[in-house]
Amino acid sequence: MTSDSTTDVLLEARGISKSFPGVQALSRVDLDVRKGEVHALLGENGAGKSTLMHILAGVFSPDEGTIRMAGREVCFHDARAAQEAGVAMVFQERSLAAPLSVAENVFFGRQAVRRWGIIDRAKLHEQTRKILDDLGIAIDPATPLEHLSPAQQQMVEIAKALSLDACLLVLDEPTSTLTETETAVLFRVIERLKQRGVGIIYISHRMGEVFQICDRMTVLRDGVCQGTFAKEEVTQDELISRMVGRKSGFNRPARKRGHSTFSPAPENHPAEQAKEKRVECPLSFGEGSSALAVRDLNDGRLLQDISFVARAGEITAFAGLAGSGRTELAMSVFGARPTISGTILVHGQPVKIRSPIEAIEAGVGYLPEDRKEAGLFLEMSVAANVTAASLNRFGDWWLNDKAMERQTAAMASRMCLTADIRGRKVQELSGGNQQKVILARWLLVHPPILIADEPTRGIDVGAKQEVHQLLRELADEGTAVILISSELPEILAVADRILVMREGRLVGEMPRDGATEESIMRLAAILK
Amino acid sequence: MTMNEREPTQAIDAASTVALPRWRLSLWSYVTRETVLVALTLAAIVGASLVYPTSFPTFRNFSTLLRNMATDGVMACGMVVLLVSGMFDLSVGSMFSMAGVLTGWLLTRAQFPAPLAILAGLSIAALGGALNGWIVAKVRVNALIATLGTMQIFRGIAVLVGGPGIANLPSSFARWGQAQWLGLQSPVWLMLMVAVAGQFLMAKSRFFRRYYYIGANAKAANLSGIPVDRMLILAFTLMGLLAGLAGMAFASRMATANSTAGDGAELRIITAVILGGASLQGGRGTVWGTLVGVFFISLINNVMIFARLSPEWQSIVIGMVLVLAVAMDRFLSRRV
Numbered sequence: 001m002t003s004d005s006t007t008d009v010l011l012e013a014r015g016i017s018k019s020f021p022g023v024q025a026l027s028r029v030d031l032d033v034r035k036g037e038v039h040a041l042l043g044e045n046g047a048g049k050s051t052l053m054h055i056l057a058g059v060f061s062p063d064e065g066t067i068r069m070a071g072r073e074v075c076f077h078d079a080r081a082a083q084e085a086g087v088a089m090v091f092q093e094r095s096l097a098a099p100l101s102v103a104e105n106v107f108f109g110r111q112a113v114r115r116w117g118i119i120d121r122a123k124l125h126e127q128t129r130k131i132l133d134d135l136g137i138a139i140d141p142a143t144p145l146e147h148l149s150p151a152q153q154q155m156v157e158i159a160k161a162l163s164l165d166a167c168l169l170v171l172d173e174p175t176s177t178l179t180e181t182e183t184a185v186l187f188r189v190i191e192r193l194k195q196r197g198v199g200i201i202y203i204s205h206r207m208g209e210v211f212q213i214c215d216r217m218t219v220l221r222d223g224v225c226q227g228t229f230a231k232e233e234v235t236q237d238e239l240i241s242r243m244v245g246r247k248s249g250f251n252r253p254a255r256k257r258g259h260s261t262f263s264p265a266p267e268n269h270p271a272e273q274a275k276e277k278r279v280e281c282p283l284s285f286g287e288g289s290s291a292l293a294v295r296d297l298n299d300g301r302l303l304q305d306i307s308f309v310a311r312a313g314e315i316t317a318f319a320g321l322a323g324s325g326r327t328e329l330a331m332s333v334f335g336a337r338p339t340i341s342g343t344i345l346v347h348g349q350p351v352k353i354r355s356p357i358e359a360i361e362a363g364v365g366y367l368p369e370d371r372k373e374a375g376l377f378l379e380m381s382v383a384a385n386v387t388a389a390s391l392n393r394f395g396d397w398w399l400n401d402k403a404m405e406r407q408t409a410a411m412a413s414r415m416c417l418t419a420d421i422r423g424r425k426v427q428e429l430s431g432g433n434q435q436k437v438i439l440a441r442w443l444l445v446h447p448p449i450l451i452a453d454e455p456t457r458g459i460d461v462g463a464k465q466e467v468h469q470l471l472r473e474l475a476d477e478g479t480a481v482i483l484i485s486s487e488l489p490e491i492l493a494v495a496d497r498i499l500v501m502r503e504g505r506l507v508g509e510m511p512r513d514g515a516t517e518e519s520i521m522r523l524a525a526i527l528k
Numbered sequence: 529m530t531m532n533e534r535e536p537t538q539a540i541d542a543a544s545t546v547a548l549p550r551w552r553l554s555l556w557s558y559v560t561r562e563t564v565l566v567a568l569t570l571a572a573i574v575g576a577s578l579v580y581p582t583s584f585p586t587f588r589n590f591s592t593l594l595r596n597m598a599t600d601g602v603m604a605c606g607m608v609v610l611l612v613s614g615m616f617d618l619s620v621g622s623m624f625s626m627a628g629v630l631t632g633w634l635l636t637r638a639q640f641p642a643p644l645a646i647l648a649g650l651s652i653a654a655l656g657g658a659l660n661g662w663i664v665a666k667v668r669v670n671a672l673i674a675t676l677g678t679m680q681i682f683r684g685i686a687v688l689v690g691g692p693g694i695a696n697l698p699s700s701f702a703r704w705g706q707a708q709w710l711g712l713q714s715p716v717w718l719m720l721m722v723a724v725a726g727q728f729l730m731a732k733s734r735f736f737r738r739y740y741y742i743g744a745n746a747k748a749a750n751l752s753g754i755p756v757d758r759m760l761i762l763a764f765t766l767m768g769l770l771a772g773l774a775g776m777a778f779a780s781r782m783a784t785a786n787s788t789a790g791d792g793a794e795l796r797i798i799t800a801v802i803l804g805g806a807s808l809q810g811g812r813g814t815v816w817g818t819l820v821g822v823f824f825i826s827l828i829n830n831v832m833i834f835a836r837l838s839p840e841w842q843s844i845v846i847g848m849v850l851v852l853a854v855a856m857d858r859f860l861s862r863r864v
Binding site: 334336355356357359360366368373374375376377378379380384388389391392394395396397398399401441 | 732733734735737738740741744745747748749750751752753754755811812
C-alpha cells in the first residue's frame with residue numbers, strides 16, 4: 001500500500017465484506033481514492049468489482065466495514081444517500097431517457113422551474129451548457145438524447161453526475177463501446193475532472209488504457225484485495241498475475257468410458273418405448289472427428305473471422321472477458337443471431353442455420369447464459385420445462401403427458417435433481433436445480449453438439465461440481481461439448497482444449513495441459 | 529423423494545402411487561379464477577331460479593341464452609389461444625362484421641352461390657388475421673397498436689362495402705344459420721363444436737401446447753426450437769378465421785349483414801377469456817374456462833333482463849367481477 005492517509009483522501013473504504021447466499025463476494029476489502037486521482041479497479045469477471053461499486057452507490061449495504069467520505073464516516077442506506085454524498089456512477093448500461101433532450105437528462109427530475117412547476121427551458125439549457133462547456137464537450141442541450149452517439153451519451157451521463165455535484169465518479173468499462181477518437185475525448189474529459197479535484201474509480205479490462213490514464217490500481221480476486229499499486233511501481237504482467245490464481249476448489253471430473261448415462265430412460269410400456277427410442281442418440285462417431293467446424297464467421301458488428309472446430313468427445317472451452325463476444329458467437333452458431341458471412345459444418349457437412357430450429361435439426365443444442373430470461377419457463381412445471389425442446393418425442397399430434405412426467409422423473413433421478421419436482425413450478429426450485437432442469441432439457445434432446453453458456457453461473461459449489469461431471473459424461477459419450485465460462489478455474493478443471501476470445505476475435509488456442517490462468521488471462525486482456 | 533440411481537423406474541412408480549401432500553398444500557390452491565367463476569355462475573343460476581322460478585330455469589330461456597353467447601363463444605376460442613401466447617386481437621369485432629358484409633355483398637351483388645360466398649368470406653377473414661399476425665410477429669408492432677389499426681381498417685371496409693348493412697340475404701345462405709337441431713340453433717352447435725375441439729387441442733395437442741411455452745417465455749421458446757413467429761401468425765390467422773365464421777353465422781341467422789355488428793365485441797371477449805383464467809402476460813388459460821366466462825357474461829345479461837334493470841347494470845357488474853377476479857389472483861399469488 002502506498003497511501004498514507006493525508007487530507008486529500010476523498011474516499012476511504014475499510015474492511016468491506018459482503019456475502020450473498022452461497023458466496024462471499026467481498027471479504028475485508030480496503031480501497032481509498034484521493035482527490036483528483038484516477039484509481040483503477042482490476043479483477044476478473046466475478047472478482048467482486050461490481051459488488052464493491054454497488055456498495056459505494058448505496059445499492060447494497062456491506063455486512064461489515066466502514067466507508068468515509070472526506071474523513072467523515074457515512075452509511076448509505078439507498079442510492080439517493082450515496083448520490084447526496086457525492087458518489088456518481090456511470091454504468092455500462094446507460095440509465096438515460098432516450099427520447100428526452102440532453103438538458104432534460106442532465107437535470108433529470110431536478111429541472112429549474114418557474115411558478116406552478118413550469119419548466120424554465122432557457123435556464124435549464126443555460127445550466128446544461130455551462131456544465132458541458134466545463135467538460136469541453138460541444139453538444140446542443142436541446143438535442144434528443146437518442147440522436148447522440150454512445151460516446152456522447154456517456155458524456156451526458158458524466159455531465160449528469162457533475163450536475164449532482166459529484167466528487168467521486170465511478171466509470172464502469174467506459175471505453176467498451178467507444179472508438180479510439182471517442183476514447184481520446186473521454187480521456188480529455190477525465191483530465192479536466194482530475195484538475196477539478198474529482199476522484200475517479202475506473203473499471204476496465206484494458207490494461208493499456210489503465211496504464212495510460214490511471215494513477216493507482218487496486219486488484220481484486222475472489223472478493224479479496226490483492227493490493228494497491230502506483231502506476232510506476234508495477235508492470236502489466238505483475239497485475240495480471242495478481243488477478244488470476246483464484247481458488248478453484250474444482251476437481252477434474254472423472255472420465256467414464258463406454259457407459260451411457262443419458263440415453264432416454266427405460267420405459268415400461270413397449271409401445272412408448274418404440275416411439276421414444278426413435279431419436280435415441282442418433283449418431284455415433286469416433287473421438288477426434290470434428291463434430292462442428294466454423295469457418296470465417298462474421299456478424300458485421302462484433303465477431304470477426306472466427307474459425308474453430310469442436311470435436312466429438314471433447315470439451316472445448318471458450319475463455320474471455322465480459323464483452324469478448326463468446327455468447328454472441330454461440331448465439332450466432334445456434335441461429336439466434338444474424339451473421340453476414342461464414343460457414344458452419346456439422347460432421348463435415350455444410351449446414352444452413354438461420355434459426356434455433358434449424359440448429360437443433362442440424363444437431364446443435366444451446367444452454368443459454370441467462371437461465372431466467374432465456375432458458376426457463378418459470379411459471380410452468382418442471383416436466384414442461386424439461387420436455388420443451390423435445391415435444392415431438394411425446395406424440396405426433398397428441399402429447400402423452402404421463403410419458404413426459406415419467407421421462408422427467410427419470411432424468412431428474414439421473415441428474416441427482418433431488419428436490420421434489422412433481423407438480424412444482426420451476427420458479428420454486430433453487431438456482432442449481434433450475435440449471436439442472438435446463439441441462440436435462442438438452443440431455444433429452446441429446447444433440448451431438450452442445451453449447452453450454454455459463455452453465456454454473458450463480459449456483460453453489462456442489463451443484464457446479466455436478467454440472468461439470470455431467471458435461472464430462474456427455475463428452476465421454478461422444479458429444480462435442482462447447483463450454484463458455486468466465487471462471488478460469490472452471491475452464492482449467494473441465495476443458496480439454498481452450499479457445500480464447502478478445503473483442504470479437506479468436507486470439508488463441510491451447511491444450512489444457514500447459515494452460516494456466518495467467519496464460520489465458522494474458523491473451524484475454526487487452527494489452528498494448 | 530429421493531431416487532435410487534440403479535432403480536429409477538421402480539422409484540418413479542413408487543412416487544406416483546404415494547399420494548403427495550397436495551391437500552396439505554392448502555385449499556387455497558383450489559381457489560383459482562376458473563373455480564371462482566364456476567362458483568359465481570352456479571350461484572347466479574341458483575339465485576335467479578329461486579327468484580324467477582317459472583321463467584328463468586326453462587329450456588327456452590337457456591336456449592336463448594346460449595344463442596346469444598354463440599358468436600362470442602366461437603371468437604373467444606380463438607382469443608384464448610392468443611392470450612395464452614401473450615397476445616390479443618382488438619380487430620375481431622370489426623372482422624366479425626366485415627366477413628358478414630363481404631359475404632353478403634358477394635351473395636347479393638355478385639350473385640355468388642352460397643358455398644362459394646361463404647368460402648370467400650372465410651378466406652378473407654383468415655387473410656385479415658394473417659395480416660395481423662404478420663404485423664405483430666414480423667414487423668414487430670405490438671399487438672395493441674397493430675390490431676387497433678386493423679380494427680378500424682376492417683370496420684371501414686365493412687361500412688364502405690355494405691353501407692349500413694346488407695339485408696334480405698338469400699335463403700340459400702340464411703338457412704344455415706337458422707337451422708335447428710334438438711331445439712338449439714345452429715350457431716350454438718357451431719360454438720359447441722369449436723369449443724370441444726378447442727378444449728382437446730389446447731389441452732392435449734403438441735401443436736397448441738407450444739402456445740403455452742411462447743406465452744410463458746417467448747425467448748426461451750425460440751431457443752428451445754419453437755418457431756415463435758410462425759406460431760403467432762397461425763394463431764392470429766385462426767383468430768381471423770373464427771371471427772369470420774362467427775360473423776357468417778350471425779349474418780346467416782339474421783339474414784342480414786350489419787356493418788356495425790360486433791361493435792365492442794373485442795373487449796367483451798377479452799374480458800370473458802380473462803375471467804376464465806387467462807392473463808395478459810400469457811402462459812395461462814383454458815378453453816373450458818373461457819367458455820364459462822362467455823356463459824357468465826351472457827348469464828348476467830339474461831338475469832338483468834329478468835330483473836328489468838337497464839343494460840348499463842350489466843357493464844357495471846361485469847366490470848366489477850373482472851377487476852375483483854384479477855385482484856383476487858394477485859392476492860392469491862402473493863400468499864403462495
